[in-house]
Amino acid sequence: xxxxxxxxxxxxxxxxTTAVERKDAAGIVTTARIPGQVLPPAGDTFLGxxxxxxxxxxxxxxxxxxxxxxxxxxxxxxxxxxxxxxxxANDRPLLVRYEGSFYIPVLHDYPxxxxxxxLPSRADYRDPAITxxxxxxxxxxxxxxxxxxxxxTDAPGPFPAAPSGTDWxxxxxxxxxxxxxxxxxxRISVLFGLALTLFSSLIGVAAGAVQGYFGGLVDLGFxxxxxxxxxxxxxxxxxxxxxxxxxxxxxxxxxxxxFSWTGLVAVVRAEFLRARNFDYIRAARALGVSDGVIIFRxxxxxxxxxxxTFLPFILNGSITTLTSLDFLGFGLPPGxxxxxxxxxxxxxNLQAPWLGITAFLVLAVMLSLLxxxxxxxxxxxxxxxxxx
Amino acid sequence: xxxxxxxxxxVTFGGWRGAPPVEAVKRASFTLDxxxxxxxxxxxxxxxxxxxxxxLQLLPYPAAAHTPxxxxxxxxxxxxxxxxxxxREMRGNRIAMVFQEPMTSLNPLHTLEKQVAETLLIHKHMxxxxxxxxxxxxLHLVGLRDAEGRLGAYPHQLSGGQRQRVMIxxxxxxxxxxxxxxxxxxxxxxxxxxxxxxLMRDLKDRLGMALLLITHDLSIVRHMAGRVCVMTQGEIxxxxxxxxxxxxxxxxxTRRLLAAEPKGRVxxxxxxxxxxxxxxxxxxxxxxxxxxxxxxxxYVKAVDGVSLxxxxxxxxxVxxxxxxxxTxxxxxxxxxxxxxxxxxxGIRFAGHDIAHxxxxxxxxxxxxxxVVFQDPYSSLSPRLSIAQIVGEGLRVHSLTASEAERxxxxxxxxxxxxxxxxxxxRYPHEFSGGQRQRVAIARALVLKPRFLVLDEPTSALDMxxxxxxxxxxxxxxxxxxLAYLFISHDLKVxxxxxxxxxxxxxxxxxxxxxxERVMTAPEHPYTRALMAAAFExxxxxx
Numbered sequence: 012x013x014x015x016x017x018x019x020x021x022x023x024x025x026x027x028t029t030a031v032e033r034k035d036a037a038g039i040v041t042t043a044r045i046p047g048q049v050l051p052p053a054g055d056t057f058l059g060x061x062x063x064x065x066x067x068x069x070x071x072x073x074x075x076x077x078x079x080x081x082x083x084x085x086x087x088x089x090x091x092x093x094x095x096x097x098x099x100a101n102d103r104p105l106l107v108r109y110e111g112s113f114y115i116p117v118l119h120d121y122p123x124x125x126x127x128x129x130l131p132s133r134a135d136y137r138d139p140a141i142t143x144x145x146x147x148x149x150x151x152x153x154x155x156x157x158x159x160x161x162x163x164t165d166a167p168g169p170f171p172a173a174p175s176g177t178d179w180x181x182x183x184x185x186x187x188x189x190x191x192x193x194x195x196x197x198r199i200s201v202l203f204g205l206a207l208t209l210f211s212s213l214i215g216v217a218a219g220a221v222q223g224y225f226g227g228l229v230d231l232g233f234x235x236x237x238x239x240x241x242x243x244x245x246x247x248x249x250x251x252x253x254x255x256x257x258x259x260x261x262x263x264x265x266x267x268x269x270f271s272w273t274g275l276v277a278v279v280r281a282e283f284l285r286a287r288n289f290d291y292i293r294a295a296r297a298l299g300v301s302d303g304v305i306i307f308r309x310x311x312x313x314x315x316x317x318x319x320t321f322l323p324f325i326l327n328g329s330i331t332t333l334t335s336l337d338f339l340g341f342g343l344p345p346g347x348x349x350x351x352x353x354x355x356x357x358x359x360n361l362q363a364p365w366l367g368i369t370a371f372l373v374l375a376v377m378l379s380l381l382x383x384x385x386x387x388x389x390x391x392x393x394x395x396x397x398x399x
Numbered sequence: 400x401x402x403x404x405x406x407x408x409x410v411t412f413g414g415w416r417g418a419p420p421v422e423a424v425k426r427a428s429f430t431l432d433x434x435x436x437x438x439x440x441x442x443x444x445x446x447x448x449x450x451x452x453x454x455l456q457l458l459p460y461p462a463a464a465h466t467p468x469x470x471x472x473x474x475x476x477x478x479x480x481x482x483x484x485x486x487r488e489m490r491g492n493r494i495a496m497v498f499q500e501p502m503t504s505l506n507p508l509h510t511l512e513k514q515v516a517e518t519l520l521i522h523k524h525m526x527x528x529x530x531x532x533x534x535x536x537x538l539h540l541v542g543l544r545d546a547e548g549r550l551g552a553y554p555h556q557l558s559g560g561q562r563q564r565v566m567i568x569x570x571x572x573x574x575x576x577x578x579x580x581x582x583x584x585x586x587x588x589x590x591x592x593x594x595x596x597x598l599m600r601d602l603k604d605r606l607g608m609a610l611l612l613i614t615h616d617l618s619i620v621r622h623m624a625g626r627v628c629v630m631t632q633g634e635i636x637x638x639x640x641x642x643x644x645x646x647x648x649x650x651x652x653t654r655r656l657l658a659a660e661p662k663g664r665v666x667x668x669x670x671x672x673x674x675x676x677x678x679x680x681x682x683x684x685x686x687x688x689x690x691x692x693x694x695x696x697x698y699v700k701a702v703d704g705v706s707l708x709x710x711x712x713x714x715x716x717v718x719x720x721x722x723x724x725x726t727x728x729x730x731x732x733x734x735x736x737x738x739x740x741x742x743x744x745g746i747r748f749a750g751h752d753i754a755h756x757x758x759x760x761x762x763x764x765x766x767x768x769x770v771v772f773q774d775p776y777s778s779l780s781p782r783l784s785i786a787q788i789v790g791e792g793l794r795v796h797s798l799t800a801s802e803a804e805r806x807x808x809x810x811x812x813x814x815x816x817x818x819x820x821x822x823x824x825r826y827p828h829e830f831s832g833g834q835r836q837r838v839a840i841a842r843a844l845v846l847k848p849r850f851l852v853l854d855e856p857t858s859a860l861d862m863x864x865x866x867x868x869x870x871x872x873x874x875x876x877x878x879x880x881l882a883y884l885f886i887s888h889d890l891k892v893x894x895x896x897x898x899x900x901x902x903x904x905x906x907x908x909x910x911x912x913x914x915e916r917v918m919t920a921p922e923h924p925y926t927r928a929l930m931a932a933a934f935e936x937x938x939x940x941x
């Protein structure tokens with residue numbers, strides 16, 4: 012009996028919670044419970060939303076994968092922290108108290124004259140003259156790392172400078188603090204990855220849905236189109252683009268999006284091809300429900316299972332893509348903080364091992380965390396795994 | 400000493416995440432002697448299959464566990480906790496098993512010869528040539544026609560009945576002492592069922608095997624088994640000789656089981672009622688395309704020239720075996736098959752010609768013609784609550800002005816089909832099969848249709864639940880004057896619900912007439928074979 016291929020999830024769930032019908036006095040059939048069997052409470056919720064026992068089982072499975080669970084927490088903490096990069100690594104102080112009033116240089120620009128300086132230009136807090144003026148009549152609260160990703164530090168010796176008391180991970184070959192660049196670079200990599208994953212998933216799911224649901228010529232034509240489209244050389248197009256326009260975050264996102272949406276199409280198409288023959292789809296058609304509504308309300312929620320298992324890996328790939336582009340010099344404009352650029356510098360400055368090693372470690376840890384999360388998500392959705 | 404002695408057998412499946420473990424079998428005890436047929440009868444979930452699997456220790460240990468008192472003795476040897484090597488020697492050799500679903504029990508990538516010979520090679524250490532000869536012998540023995548030519552065939556090239564014969568050949572290959580048959584005919588058509596059961600009886604006599612038959616079908620038990628054990632909720636509540644149990648059941652559950660056949664007849668229909676649905680030489684042909692240019696080589700004529708009439712307030716039963724085209728006919732009448740086949744012929748609903756209408760124009764008519772499908776597990780969308788499922792039709796056709804009114808209508812309909820309206824927010828998998836089928840009926844009913852196509856609505860349900868659903872359908876027909884097209888292969892259910900019957904075979908109608916007449920005095924030889932197989936389990940060659 013257990014050698015059969017796993018039945019449809021709904022079937023498995025239904026058979027697992029067998030109930031016996033009983034008619035009460037009014038002739039209404041209610042569910043009686045088999046003694047010893049526990050039906051989950053009707054009000055099971057997660058993050059404020061009602062969830063089915065199936066979802067509860069998946070969440071439990073995810074939690075049971077300790078490595079993935081902790082990876083998710085670590086990654087989230089790191090990501091949230093990096094979102095506040097401006098408050099952690101900045102060449103502008105967090106808080107300045109001067110002559111009885113508070114100033115927040117992180118958020119606002121103040122002229123020098125506000126602190127008793129000479130010129131009405133924007134105060135440069137790295138200038139010892141300004142800091143001295145301020146410290147005479149108040150105090151400064153610096154962020155943890157007093158450099159931004161663009162600040163050229165005054166580390167001794169030729170750049171790249173080795174790690175020291177001021178620059179904990181040293182500087183890169185232009186004198187900028189490596190740790191600050193790491194934090195900003197991490198943030199932008201993950202944001203790019205998330206944006207790329209989100210948009211390419213949306214497009215991919217939509218394309219897969221249309222292909223799978225309608226089948227026939229639509230499916231055939233679309234498949235041939237995708238085959239041709241995937242044959243286009245992405246890198247050459249990027250190089251050409253780089254000569255026409257200086258690529259920034261959004262241009263890059265747009266171009267990568269053009270080529271990465273095909274990732275999810277196959278999986279979603281398969282799910283839709285399978286689901287469109289189910290009885291509940293036929294029943295919805297018999298009710299007169301239109302195709303679009305059927306796709307959204309009935310088939311799509313079931314197809315998201317497969318999509319969700321792929322998402323961490325797509326995120327992984329997106330981050331790697333941006334890093335590779337930056338490494339080659341075709342990515343974000345020069346001057347922006349990025350991990351790939353740090354890697355490239357590490358390659359050309361082998362005498363400064365802290366560059367290469369830092370970039371490699373950060374990338375390795377970040378991608379590994381995502382892989383662990385991805386494995387845990389896959390386990391969570393595996394219909395055969397029942398955690399004891 | 401009996402050949403097989405099962406004493407105090409208990410099986411528990413470990414709970415997960417703190418839920419208490421499930422006791423699937425509780426202290427079951429029975430014996431089986433040489434040459435005897437014992438039937439284990441019960442509804443789904445009663446634990447009979449788990450019991451059968453325990454005998455050969457085929458459960459998923461360690462998720463499944465036996466209590467220390469559980470004992471299964473085969474010819475004096477204890478099987479619970481026996482060494483795996485010893486169990487392997489037993490399986491397929493001294494004790495053999497035939498499973499329910501022949502399609503998934505055969506390896507789809509192995510030819511027949513390879514599958515049947517496998518057990519010979521393992522247990523008898525035959526040479527390939529000797530195994531081949533013996534395989535042919537066995538296939539002849541189980542009645543597989545043209546065995547020589549079919550040795551190289553794959554499972555998907557055989558019909559259901561033929562696959563089950565191959566499974567039986569595999570099981571008897573080593574002349575086992577006990578043959579365990581777990582619902583061997585449930586997935587088969589009625590006429591094939593009769594043949595397979597006959598085969599098993601003959602083989603049992605010829606080889607002197609003991610037969611442990613697991614089934615939920617009482618008529619099979621009556622015809623095949625000398626002794627019967629009745630199981631429910633993991634316990635054997637009654638056991639004894641078949642005659643005695645059927646004649647004088649002691650336990651309340653046994654009595655309920657025996658009484659649970661769909662009973663009663665429909666009240667006579669009004670012959671002057673208007674004809675609601677009319678089909679005129681309906682044709683559904685599926686093209687077979689071959690070759691490089693996908694030229695049409697021929698057609699699979701699923702429905703070929705079927706004409707029918709359904710009057711308001713009456714039920715037309717469509718009977719036939721799998722592949723006869725009855726489901727295709729039902730779906731074609733509702734114009735749900737458009738993308739798939741080539742349709743022809745006329746369909747009129749309440750005077751409107753719907754055969755050639757565009758789908759969009761049909762939408763308002765869809766309110767009045769609804770469908771209930773066979774499988775209660777796949778006909779309800781798993782991610783919507785019951786209220787959402789039942790309310791979907793109301794939403795589509797804008798039948799209610801406000802949310803409150805829709806809610807009220809949904810709750811009324813749920814109460815009408817016998818479900819507790821308070822459970823409307825639950826999801827489908829929290830209900831049993833019979834309850835889910837009620838939800839499907841509610842979904843169709845809430846639109847107040849005039850015509851309902853019921854595509855084998857009771858086939859996937861237990862006997863007692865079937866009877867309840869049949870009662871419900873009869874009641875609803877009487878109350879609302881609904882017209883039903885009741886498609887089924889189960890003649891007992893059809894008899895309880897239909898006014899008229901159509902018998903279909905290979906896409907054509909072989910016989911039509913009132914239920915009374917067709918059931919008591921069938922004219923066509925196929926109908927006669929069908930009746931014989933269904934009611935007497937007699938295998939009449941057609």
